[in-house]
Amino acid sequence: MHKSTITIRDVAKAAGVSVSTVSRVLNDRDGVSPTTYQRVRQVIEELNYASNLAARSMRLQQTGVIGVVAPDLRSAFTLQVIRSVSAAVEERGYELLVFTSSRVDGEEDQALREQRHVHLLNSGLTDGTIVLTPHATTFPSERPVVVIDPNRHGVEVPAVLSTNYAGARAAMAYLFELGHRRIGFVGGRPDLQSAVRRWEGYRDSLMEQGISLDPTLVCRGDFTREGGYACGQRLLSLAQPPTAIFAANDESAIGVLKAARDLGVPVPQALSVVGFDNITESAWTTPPLTTVDQALEGMGQAAVDLLFESMAGKPVAAVHKVATELVIRESCGPPAR
Known part of the structure; x- marks a missing residue:
């Protein structure tokens, strides 16, 4: 094999390890056994990969x-x-x-x-x-x-983004199926396309059900727990509070859950809450959060x-x-x- 053609995948194959393992060895990271480390270093030297990598970086002006x-x-x-x-x-x-x-x-x-x-x-x-x-x-x-x-x-x-509108529609359809009609909404960062599309999914879902949009049930959030908490406090303090709240992301939904807990509103007995993102923490809230997974x-x-x-x-x-x-x-x- 000619030196100029050697890649990190060639090193991994020759050493019988993954590309990520070779990367860890090259950068002296933890997570590699001494035996594997020595085997990979030996293959790197035998194939002259380190010199080849430096020369390739200079020639192609790549940094890696x-x-x-x-x-x-x-x-x-x-x-x-x-x-x-x-x-x-x-x-x-x-x-x-x-x-x-x-x-x-x-x-x-x-x-x-x-x-x-x-x-x-x-x-x-x-x-x-x-x-x-x-x-x-x-x-x-x-x-x-x-x-x-x-x-x-x-x-x-x-750009990479999720099917935000469809996800919001799915969340609303689930709440309708449960029997909710008075549904609050906690928005997100208004300059992001994701927040706009989730809001549109909420609004259009209400329209299709023949439910008029009630401005008092809409609270502008900012995708933070603090913003969700403030919105939850406001929505749950209304004379006619919502029976469900759809938050534009999980962080906001976690804030809503805390607001409900502080106000003595049991979830889900008196309030249903849905989030969006499916961050790791959403499975560990009390109760575990129903949410829209955007992978x-x-x-x-x-x-x-x-x-x-x-x-x-x-x-x-x-x-x-x-x-x-x-x-x-x-x-x-x-x-x-």
Whole structure:
């Protein structure tokens, strides 16, 4: 085998291990037994892979690093997606570099920060960048960019998102099936397409049932637990509170559950709650949360696949949609008589 053709997959095959194991050895990460580590290092030396990798990087001006720009690391959604991106990137023998932007006042300021971070990453630090839930719609960059959960105004780069509208309709159909008609809604970040489409699914579902939209049952949230808690407090304090609340994401739904608990409203006996995302924590709430699964691992994998196709110069779809599915747990029941 000629040196210039050797890849990390060749090393993995010769050593009888996975690509991710070779990546861990190259980067001195934990999780590899001493015996396996020595075997992989021996194959790397025999194939002269380390020298070949450095020469290839200089020749092709590749870094072997993928960037991620995220608003912050407090969100369970963000952390779960980044974990899936990290696993997919590692399988390809690449490293991950994560930039976070602390929240600032004003969408324009946040958008500019995202653009600066993408420019910095793609100006020599990385071979491509994935941006999560951006405020920005454009990303001037010489290297590929892929967005997960795009801005409502669209983006000029490939994007990954779930079937948000269909997922919201499925959640509402389930509540209708249980007998609910007075259903509250906790919205999400209004600049994101996901929040808009979930709101539209709620609104259109009511219309199809011949139920007039009641503005007092709609609360503008922000995809945080604190926002969900505030909305839950307001909705449950109405003279005629809702018998069910559909929250635009699980973080908001968890906030609603706490508001109900603090107000002495039992779930699901007096209030049904549905979320959206299916973050890991949703199965561990009290009671376990019924939610719409948007396959967060699949979103991360899809974003990495699109990015690597773009890096290879292949044409990619402008939008990649990940299917949603209703996950029924214990937070919903028929309305109390």
